[in-house]
Amino acid sequence: xTKIDQLNYNQLKVFIAVYEHGxxxxxxxxxxxxxxxxxxxxxxxxxxxxxxxxIRRCSGFIATEKTxxxxxxxxxxxxxxxxxxxxxxxxxxxxSGGQFVIHAYDEFVYAVKKxxxxxxxxxxxxxxFDVRVLTQDCTTELANGDIDFVVVYEGFNGxxxxxxxxxxxxxxxxxxxxxxxxxxxxxxLENISKYACxxxxxxxxxxxxxxxxxxxxxxxxxxxxxxxxSVATAMRLLSESDAITLSCNQFTRQFTKMLPDISYVQLxxxxxxxxxxxxxxxxxxxxxxxxxNINNSAAFNWVKSKLICGLEQEWRHASEE
Numbered sequence: 001x002t003k004i005d006q007l008n009y010n011q012l013k014v015f016i017a018v019y020e021h022g023x024x025x026x027x028x029x030x031x032x033x034x035x036x037x038x039x040x041x042x043x044x045x046x047x048x049x050x051x052x053x054x055i056r057r058c059s060g061f062i063a064t065e066k067t068x069x070x071x072x073x074x075x076x077x078x079x080x081x082x083x084x085x086x087x088x089x090x091x092x093x094x095x096s097g098g099q100f101v102i103h104a105y106d107e108f109v110y111a112v113k114k115x116x117x118x119x120x121x122x123x124x125x126x127x128x129f130d131v132r133v134l135t136q137d138c139t140t141e142l143a144n145g146d147i148d149f150v151v152v153y154e155g156f157n158g159x160x161x162x163x164x165x166x167x168x169x170x171x172x173x174x175x176x177x178x179x180x181x182x183x184x185x186x187x188x189l190e191n192i193s194k195y196a197c198x199x200x201x202x203x204x205x206x207x208x209x210x211x212x213x214x215x216x217x218x219x220x221x222x223x224x225x226x227x228x229x230s231v232a233t234a235m236r237l238l239s240e241s242d243a244i245t246l247s248c249n250q251f252t253r254q255f256t257k258m259l260p261d262i263s264y265v266q267l268x269x270x271x272x273x274x275x276x277x278x279x280x281x282x283x284x285x286x287x288x289x290x291x292x293n294i295n296n297s298a299a300f301n302w303v304k305s306k307l308i309c310g311l312e313q314e315w316r317h318a319s320e321e
Contacts, residue, residue, distance in 0.1 A: 148295065198226055
């Protein structure tokens, strides 16, 4: 008969993962296990605790009262296990498994995938990654551990969140269709204000685009052509109009080199500095990898280090082109 003294670290991780996801297959993906292995572990846990622990419904697993009582204790035990793992275990990337969820602004997704393919997977082939475009504020999911990393060009304030900058935001660029009159003129606010602004933004924390605000402060009127959170959509729209956009991202500028219908010109430092100052009034600007403080495993910290270093290298290479 299975007894409580046979309870182990891996079983506790499965227990918590099923509780947090409410789905066996999602727990399996997070832990790098098969769904059948999760089912076998749940069977053992039910025998240990003499309780069904989870009731299966169409919507997923529903925790029993016993499970609600056990989860805080299980999390405390796992936290202690993770401290031991982080401080005293020998981490071997080639033998490590599991899945990491990464959300990133559209401009960063390619660079993230490249770092995974070229710098992480060769050393840790058993790690899996779910990389998605970030289109909304997900600070709660990040703090809860539902998302492992977020890659953005602005800092976030939030409880239980941490951030590491991998590159500063330095040069800013006006992006427009090839042959656009703005690319042949002196880059001044007066000339910029003659053309509508297409804003590439993932959030609505600004009342209007920075360029529009700067123009208004000087008594100039710059129209707003629209908003999009997709770089690909923005490039297509720019190629078919006289609208312009402001980019602070070296990966976006690097991407435009692949598009014959799109060109760019650097914003003068005086205007760039005005933009940076105004943007910092809402959020700290820079290029960050954000993460929560729940997961302190050796695998998590290794992936974090590789991701930050890899993105810093990719940003530097893009800046030098």
